[in-house]
Amino acid sequence: MYNQFFGNYLYSNEYVTKEHLISAIIRQTKVSARIDTLSVYFGYMSASEVEHVKQLQNEEGKKFSELAISYGYLTQEQVLELLNTKAPDFLTLGQILIDDGVFSYEQFENILTDYRSQSELLDLEIDEENQNEIRQLIDSFSLVTEYAIPSFGKAYLELLFKNFVRYIGEDFTALPPSLCNEFATEHCVSQTINGNYVVNTYLNMSEETSIAFAERYSNESYDSYDEYVAAALEDFINLHNGLFIVNASNDFSNELSLGTLAPHDNNIITFEHPTYIFPVYYPFGIIHFIMEVVSL
Amino acid sequence: MTIDEGKVLICDDSILARKQIKDIIAIAGAPTIFEASDGEKAIEIYKEHKPDLVFLDIVMPKKDGNITINEIMAFDPDAKIIIVSSVGTHTQLKCALEAGAMDFIQKPINKVQIIDALNKYLGR
Numbered sequence: 001m002y003n004q005f006f007g008n009y010l011y012s013n014e015y016v017t018k019e020h021l022i023s024a025i026i027r028q029t030k031v032s033a034r035i036d037t038l039s040v041y042f043g044y045m046s047a048s049e050v051e052h053v054k055q056l057q058n059e060e061g062k063k064f065s066e067l068a069i070s071y072g073y074l075t076q077e078q079v080l081e082l083l084n085t086k087a088p089d090f091l092t093l094g095q096i097l098i099d100d101g102v103f104s105y106e107q108f109e110n111i112l113t114d115y116r117s118q119s120e121l122l123d124l125e126i127d128e129e130n131q132n133e134i135r136q137l138i139d140s141f142s143l144v145t146e147y148a149i150p151s152f153g154k155a156y157l158e159l160l161f162k163n164f165v166r167y168i169g170e171d172f173t174a175l176p177p178s179l180c181n182e183f184a185t186e187h188c189v190s191q192t193i194n195g196n197y198v199v200n201t202y203l204n205m206s207e208e209t210s211i212a213f214a215e216r217y218s219n220e221s222y223d224s225y226d227e228y229v230a231a232a233l234e235d236f237i238n239l240h241n242g243l244f245i246v247n248a249s250n251d252f253s254n255e256l257s258l259g260t261l262a263p264h265d266n267n268i269i270t271f272e273h274p275t276y277i278f279p280v281y282y283p284f285g286i287i288h289f290i291m292e293v294v295s296l
Numbered sequence: 297m298t299i300d301e302g303k304v305l306i307c308d309d310s311i312l313a314r315k316q317i318k319d320i321i322a323i324a325g326a327p328t329i330f331e332a333s334d335g336e337k338a339i340e341i342y343k344e345h346k347p348d349l350v351f352l353d354i355v356m357p358k359k360d361g362n363i364t365i366n367e368i369m370a371f372d373p374d375a376k377i378i379i380v381s382s383v384g385t386h387t388q389l390k391c392a393l394e395a396g397a398m399d400f401i402q403k404p405i406n407k408v409q410i411i412d413a414l415n416k417y418l419g420r
Contacts, residue, residue: 004402005384011393011400012409018393025390093386167404218312231312238310238355239403242382246402249385258355258383261309 006090047105195256209285299325335359
């Protein structure tokens with residue numbers, strides 16, 4: 001997973017100016033990643049090999065793939081594979097900046113390495129065993145639910161459980177979800193994800209569980225349920241949903257937005273759309289994560 | 297200007313996020329700190345105290361971060377605003393930078409990025 005949008009990474013590390021970045025973002029959705037950019041991304045060609053082929057292209061006017069094959073930089077199979085591969089959409093941002101002369105292929109190669117290692121480090125915080133357990137858990141959900149979890153749901157839940165591991169702790173057991181029409185809340189907060197699908201997300205737990213949850217989330221201790229405890233629940237759901245939409249933007253140029261947080265303490269919520277409840281058991285209490293799929 | 301001589305406005309609807317930013321700032325120095333829990337209040341405080349640096353969230357009640365940047369920039373085109381948000385998509389980044397934000401920090405709040413911003417915009 002990515003902890004920030006590629007454009008933000010470029011800007012905060014001063015690889016691009018504000019003007020270059022804005023101009024590239026505006027054009028990003030209109031272009032697709034070319035074989036030269038993909039070759040660097042997948043490590044099939046080095047930046048200097050790409051520069052060489054580009055130079056030959058200018059001189060000979062032949063296709064990039066044809067020249068790359070004739071010089072032994074790519075095989076026919078690799079070309080076919082690259083043409084059929086779905087690469088993350090953020091690559092096009094890098095490609096536009098190369099075309100604009102903001103950085104070279106070599107600089108792009110180095111930037112990509114740094115950016116990916118930062119993202120991989122984030123995943124490494126969750127060990128392989130936990131990652132496998134999370135995948136198996138989500139696969140098992142799709143077998144037992146009456147309605148299949150929508151396609152975006154798998155990525156959403158994988159990130160959710162990773163965020164539970166990362167910010168609250170790995171000592172939880174998630175039970176299979178159930179469908180529901182109504183739910184009696186205790187301390188509950190919701191946030192809507194809007195875009196080409198609309199989902200209402202809720203986080204609910206008892207007072208005692210909220211306090212323990214907040215202590216783990218903020219590394220502070222609380223004697224009673226107060227505004228900091230309430231804010232911890234809100235921050236967690238907002239942080240998780242935020243990271244989900246950053247990943248959707250980075251990988252698929254899918255622009256989603258978040259609604260403001262809404263409290264629903266000690267209330268009965270009636271759901272009008274398919275709604276899944278995910279019970280997550282921690283030693284300190286039960287957390288209910290609820291997902292109401294409003295539209296797909 | 298030193299960090300201690302500076303004035304910093306922290307605007308986030310989460311009291312916990314504001315506390316986390318304040319705690320990090322305290323590591324770097326002791327500027328005068330103002331707090332706002334929504335965009336409307338942030339604009340009011342900005343006009344009254346003209347802080348040297350603003351940490352601003354995007355998703356907030358009343359006035360969101362983007363409207364807030366526009367109103368602050370209209371009042372003071374030299375305002376130094378840094379977005380601290382969980383919604384760093386390409387649309388949000390573009391809007392914030394176009395409106396005049398200097399930087400965009402993706403949540404979870406990172407100590408190094410906050411201190412770097414203080415040194416960059418308030419340090420000598």
